[in-house]
Amino acid sequence: DAGVTQSPTHLIKTRGQHVTLRCSPISGHKSVSWYQQVLGQGPQFIFQYYEKEERGRGNFPDRFSARQFPNYSSELNVNALLLGDSALYLCASSLGDRGHDIQYFGAGTRLSVL
Amino acid sequence: AQKVTQAQTEISVVEKEDVTLDCVYETRDTTYYLFWYKQPPSGELVFLIRRNSFDEQNEISGRYSWNFQKSTSSFNFTITASQVVDSAVYFCALSEEKFRSAGGTSYGKLTFGQGTILTVHP
Numbered sequence: 001d002a003g004v005t006q007s008p009t010h011l012i013k014t015r016g017q018h019v020t021l022r023c024s025p026i027s028g029h030k031s032v033s034w035y036q037q038v039l040g041q042g043p044q045f046i047f048q049y050y051e052k053e054e055r056g057r058g059n060f061p062d063r064f065s066a067r068q069f070p071n072y073s074s075e076l077n078v079n080a081l082l083l084g085d086s087a088l089y090l091c092a093s094s095l096g097d098r099g100h101d102i103q104y105f106g107a108g109t110r111l112s113v114l
Numbered sequence: 115a116q117k118v119t120q121a122q123t124e125i126s127v128v129e130k131e132d133v134t135l136d137c138v139y140e141t142r143d144t145t146y147y148l149f150w151y152k153q154p155p156s157g158e159l160v161f162l163i164r165r166n167s168f169d170e171q172n173e174i175s176g177r178y179s180w181n182f183q184k185s186t187s188s189f190n191f192t193i194t195a196s197q198v199v200d201s202a203v204y205f206c207a208l209s210e211e212k213f214r215s216a217g218g219t220s221y222g223k224l225t226f227g228q229g230t231i232l233t234v235h236p
Contacts, residue, residue: 031222042118042205042226043159056223088157097222099147099209100166105159 002027004093004106012112013081021076021109025093031055032074033103034066037088049074050097078111086113116141118208120227127196128235135191135230137206143167148182148189149207149224159205165189196234203229 005024013019025032031050035043045058049068063079072093078085088110092103117140127133139148150162163173165182173180177194193200206227 033222033224035224040228042207042228043224045223045225048222058223090157090159092159092224094222099145099211099222100164101222102149102161102164103222103224104161105151107156107158110157 004091004104006089006091006106006109008109009107010110010112012114014114015081015083017081017113018077018079019081019111021078021089021091021111023074023076023091023093023106025072025074025091026104029093029095029104030072031094031097031101032068032072033092033094034074034076035090035092036060037090037108039087043090046076048097055097081113083113086111116143116146116208116210116225118206118225118227120204120206120230122230123228124231124233126233126235129198130195131234132192132194133196133232133234135193135204135206135232137189137191137227139187139189139206139208141208141210143210145211147209147211149209150180150189150191151205151207151226153203153205153229155202162191193232196232198234198236201232201234203231205229 033048034046037043047066048056052068068074088108090108092105094101094103119138146167151159207224
């Protein structure tokens with residue numbers, strides 16, 4: 001079975017631009033979460049979606065938004081990019097949206113903002 | 115607030131040595147879950163183990179073992195007879211059954227430590 005897939009793998013943008021990152025969960029998983037990992041740090045929670053509803057939001061500005069589609073795939077959008085948005089963006093999928101649900105991660109999208 | 119601390123930034127060992135990665139956590143909830151993930155250079159976080167707060171039994175899986183002690187809020191990870199393929203960044207993480215933030219309720223949010231870079235030399 002396919003794992004969590006993310007696209008694109010790498011992305012280079014300039015300040016002020018907009019970016020859309022995509023994630024396909026493991027088949028049967030209904031929850032998708034997004035994390036930002038800055039170099040040298042642990043991943044930071046951005047969003048969680050379950051059954052197309054936002055279940056949680058981390059401490060990120062409104063420039064960050066996301067949505068989940070009927071097939072449970074998800075998009076993360078970031079507007080007005082800043083240099084500090086350069087990071088590895090990780091998507092994780094899980095069966096449910098609770099703390100006990102194991103989150104399985106994709107390989108991430110590495111975003112560079114110049 | 116939930117917090118995870120991995121005090122060891124980097125560890126370097128020679129193959130076949132045993133190595134222990136430390137993890138200390140903070141939470142106000144009585145129901146919570148602890149995880150370890152491995153992140154090889156490819157970037158993907160690989161799930162290793164999940165423990166719930168009601169189960170303090172230590173667990174062994176091959177060369178890996180985990181020691182969970184609620185009294186010291188620690189969940190340490192030991193690799194026995196380390197191998198070069200064990201070289202990676204290891205993350206400890208915590209989730210509560212229901213995380214309450216200022217903006218509402220967030221289910222299943224993972225809070226990660228800073229990670230420990232493990233290098234195993236041949």
